[in-house]
Amino acid sequence: MNSILSIVLKRLLIGLLTLWIVTVIIFSAIEMLPGDIATEMLGQAATEESLAAFREKFDLNRPVHVRYFAWLSGAVTGDFGISLANQRPISELIGQRTANTFFLAGYAAAISVPIAVVSGMMAALYNGSMFDRLLSNSTLAAISFPEFFIAYILILIFSVGFGWFPSLANVDVDTSLGERLYITFLPAMTLTLIVLAYMMRMTRAAILNLLALPYIEMAHLKGIKRWRVIAVHALPNALAPIINVIALNLAYLIVGVVLVEVVFVYPGLGQVLVDAVSKRDVTVVQAACLIFAATYILLNLLADILSIIANPRLLHPR
Amino acid sequence: MNNLFLQLRDAPVSAWIGILIIIFYTVIAIGAPLFAPYAESASVGAQYQPWTAPHYLGTDILGRDVLSRLIYGARNTVGIALATTALAFTLGAVFGLLAATIGGWFDVIASRAVDVLMAIPPLIFALLILTITGTSVVALILVIAVLDSTRVFRLSRAVAQGILTMDYIEVARMRGEGLFWLIRKEVLPNAAAPLIAEFGLRFCFVFLFISALSFLGLGIQPPTADWGGMVRESAKLISFANFSTWQTATFGLAPLLPAGAIALLTIGVNLVVDWVLHMSSGLKE
Numbered sequence: 001m002n003s004i005l006s007i008v009l010k011r012l013l014i015g016l017l018t019l020w021i022v023t024v025i026i027f028s029a030i031e032m033l034p035g036d037i038a039t040e041m042l043g044q045a046a047t048e049e050s051l052a053a054f055r056e057k058f059d060l061n062r063p064v065h066v067r068y069f070a071w072l073s074g075a076v077t078g079d080f081g082i083s084l085a086n087q088r089p090i091s092e093l094i095g096q097r098t099a100n101t102f103f104l105a106g107y108a109a110a111i112s113v114p115i116a117v118v119s120g121m122m123a124a125l126y127n128g129s130m131f132d133r134l135l136s137n138s139t140l141a142a143i144s145f146p147e148f149f150i151a152y153i154l155i156l157i158f159s160v161g162f163g164w165f166p167s168l169a170n171v172d173v174d175t176s177l178g179e180r181l182y183i184t185f186l187p188a189m190t191l192t193l194i195v196l197a198y199m200m201r202m203t204r205a206a207i208l209n210l211l212a213l214p215y216i217e218m219a220h221l222k223g224i225k226r227w228r229v230i231a232v233h234a235l236p237n238a239l240a241p242i243i244n245v246i247a248l249n250l251a252y253l254i255v256g257v258v259l260v261e262v263v264f265v266y267p268g269l270g271q272v273l274v275d276a277v278s279k280r281d282v283t284v285v286q287a288a289c290l291i292f293a294a295t296y297i298l299l300n301l302l303a304d305i306l307s308i309i310a311n312p313r314l315l316h317p318r
Numbered sequence: 319m320n321n322l323f324l325q326l327r328d329a330p331v332s333a334w335i336g337i338l339i340i341i342f343y344t345v346i347a348i349g350a351p352l353f354a355p356y357a358e359s360a361s362v363g364a365q366y367q368p369w370t371a372p373h374y375l376g377t378d379i380l381g382r383d384v385l386s387r388l389i390y391g392a393r394n395t396v397g398i399a400l401a402t403t404a405l406a407f408t409l410g411a412v413f414g415l416l417a418a419t420i421g422g423w424f425d426v427i428a429s430r431a432v433d434v435l436m437a438i439p440p441l442i443f444a445l446l447i448l449t450i451t452g453t454s455v456v457a458l459i460l461v462i463a464v465l466d467s468t469r470v471f472r473l474s475r476a477v478a479q480g481i482l483t484m485d486y487i488e489v490a491r492m493r494g495e496g497l498f499w500l501i502r503k504e505v506l507p508n509a510a511a512p513l514i515a516e517f518g519l520r521f522c523f524v525f526l527f528i529s530a531l532s533f534l535g536l537g538i539q540p541p542t543a544d545w546g547g548m549v550r551e552s553a554k555l556i557s558f559a560n561f562s563t564w565q566t567a568t569f570g571l572a573p574l575l576p577a578g579a580i581a582l583l584t585i586g587v588n589l590v591v592d593w594v595l596h597m598s599s600g601l602k603e
Contacts (some may be wrong), residue, residue: 018437025438032450079591143586146526148533149577155556156570167557241405255439259530263553274534277445278453285449300437 008305015301019294026289028070029283080287085279090287094272096173098291101268104184105253108191113246116196120203135200141196147256151263153189158186169264187264194256195249206241210234241306247303251296333593339586347392354386359541369568376568379550387543390427395545399525405463407517410470415501418478432468440465453536466524473516477509518591522584529580545576
């Protein structure tokens with residue numbers, strides 16, 4: 001047990017260190033803006049007083065490291081400062097939208113993960129069958145098609161053609177859960193199609209690797225029933241790679257959401273980020289990037305730690 | 319050269335389809351002014367024409383000929399993606415090979431830097447940097463090349479490390495050969511096949527990435543014809559489509575044409591990459 005704990009702690013430490021470096025990189029974005037921010041934003045004609053007031057408002061007078069810690073401790077508690085473009089508090093701007101983004105990603109995950117794991121296992125068990133070949137061909141499509149291509153095909157078929165689902169996923173705070181699930185069905189479906197083939201493929205590969213090992217062959221030779229070999233002998237060892245696959249794809253979903261939100265005009269964090277980049281609203285970009293990057297890193301960290309814990313070999317140290 | 323022809327002759331159908339797609343796009347991109355019936359960004363008719371002669375694929379919001387813009391888009395989008403991939407590849411391969419060959423502190427520093435860069439999702443990182451630099455084509459190429467070179471770095475470093483444990487490297491080192499001689503004469507020829515396949519994969523990634531950024535309005539800027547941007551411009555049309563007549567149905571296809579052009583090229587490159595990987599892994603059916 002001791003060895004597993006030290007491995008987990010070591011991984012946790014590396015993950016947190018990475019996260020810290022990333023916050024430094026994101027924070028330094030505002031330092032790297034060419035020229036003086038105050039003159040840049042207010043124009044050359046700005047008076048000395050208005051420049052001073054601007055610097056006071058955006059806290060530009062204190063030294064860099066002091067501002068970094070102020071920004072970081074604010075960010076941890078959900079206070080990201082104020083927007084450079086419209087000078088409103090950022091938390092007000094992104095609070096509800098962040099929740100919307102996580103809702104959409106979670107929705108897509110809830111559809112795609114069960115399908116991917118079950119059909120990935122089927123493909124591995126019936127290796128070389130029609131189903132298996134269909135799967136490997138669909139992976140090619142999934143890695144080749146841009147996200148918006150899949151999205152517009154779905155819109156054309158299900159929204160324009162059949163009229164079953166709305167093409168714009170316009171939700172607000174008052175939308176009930178059932179309606180929300182209905183409205184965001186097409187975006188969730190798009191995200192599902194993007195990650196599904198990839199996830200199935202990785203699950204299949206993990207199980208195939210396992211089934212080729214001598215101890216599985218031994219179990220077969222002992223005359224154990226096929227389902228028992230898989231459920232009792234193979235599955236515990238397959239758990240680690242499968243958990244890893246799921247968490248990696250969840251991390252991917254969090255980022256893939258940006259494009260899908262723009263296609264469906266879904267009020268999420270991705271839209272805020274894209275708008276802020278085109279307006280060069282650095283403080284909002286920083287906040288959104290921090291949320292996306294932190295989620296991505298933490299999910300990757302979670303994937304590693306869970307697969308360490310789920311590895312039966314580490315539970316019985318020699 | 320002879321060997322290459324032999325391998326091409328034995329190539330599977332899928333690889334041939336891939337090669338044909340790539341040749342088709344190359345010809346279109348190089349000969350764009352010859353094939354395009356109209357100029358790249360000239361308004362030549364009423365806006366939103368259906369698919370009738372002389373505008374076989376209709377016109378867009380500014381009355382520009384969609385077919386001509388698709389053809390010029392091949393040149394712009396693919397050209398920029400190719401330049402970015404080449405730069406990413408040069409950066410990644412040079413640093414990867416150096417890190418493996420020199421080793422020591424250089425390897426440690428380069429590898430840790432790459433680890434950090436890869437910990438941030440590339441789209442998020444690119445958006446952060448484009449906020450600072452603004453969206454120009456040069457900034458776009460540089461940002462994506464640096465972000466993408468991390469993956470090339472990892473691969474070329476791993477491949478080179480595998481080669482460097484070989485006996486013939488040991489012999490060359492004892493002969494007193496220099497660093498660059500080792501890389502050029504011993505490591506590079508042996509690392510060629512996986513690196514070529516990686517070039518194809520990286521191109522697909524960069525190509526999709528630039529298209530995605532252009533689609534978000536943050537990549538290649540109008541009036542330059544670019545497929546990602548064309549999808550963005552024609553996206554609203556899709557809700558005006560209905561299937562009562564084929565001419566109104568074509569509105570629904572407006573964003574799908576450029577998006578499909580992106581998808582088809584990516585499929586073609588992937589098919590060829592699969593074949594190259596299959597050959598270099600030494601598996602023969």
